[in-house]
Amino acid sequence: MHQWQPKLGLIQETLLLTLHARALDARLPSPILGDTHSADLADTIDYDFRKLKVKPNLVVTTALRAKKLDDVVRAYVAAHPGCVVLDLGCGLDTRMVRCDPPPNVDWYDIDFPEVVHLRAEHLPGRSHLVGADLTTSGWLTALPGDRPAMIVAEGLLPFMPGDSFQRMTRELTCHFPSGELAINGYTRFAAWAMKYHPTIKALGIKAAQGFDDAHEPESWGAGLELIEEQILTRAPDVARFPQPLRALTRLTARSTTLSRQGARVLRYRF
16 A cells, blocks of 8 residues: 655644544444544554554544534534535545535635645545635635535634634625534633643744633624533443443543533534
8 A cells, every 4th residue: 555644744743643543432342433534544644643642532422423523414404405614634534425415516625735745645535625825815806705615623713823713704604695614613721731742832832822611702793692502421322431431431521521521512603
């Protein structure tokens, strides 16, 4: 098998962490996401994934949040034929393949130019690729603004400095007539703790952005309205977690406060 070496900056290299987690889930006897495309892609990369030190907790939570976000996208696309889907900070995710939208949906995979270049070479498909630094303005001009939009931002919030995520959200909701925003909502503690994951710490990335109250984005001036908070410790899929992680997760699920420090999926309409 021909292998290739990814040439990425520090922040961009974190995409390999989530790719590896999805690949490991796909190889489990009872996977949660079952993304075999990610597993096949990871096998083509000449990279020592062992140094990422991915633990079982990260594997199952990464797979579960991706599954729940996929479900949100599928539901929106089914209810809004001909809509636009934006996957912000898409990395090397295969979400479009998993969701398999109909041809009348325009799907945009958006990330740094070097990441988009890798996608074009190693993840060919029918999505539109947009290379952009999401902390800057101007990249939205490449997108249609006359249709409803489903916007997904998985794992992006902690890596955008200052108020750049809020500013980007305001620009997005102004660009499209209506839509939904779906994110995995990091609390402030979860974003702070993320800095101490071995891989994030080794790369020297200062991940710190988060919010505790799921209603806080409603104050960003982006016209957002919270419509759902999914606390993933209470998802039926926890039954597939390996022990003792399954028992610990179910114990955590008894406390809403503790559960919110883990994975949660937030949906907003605008």
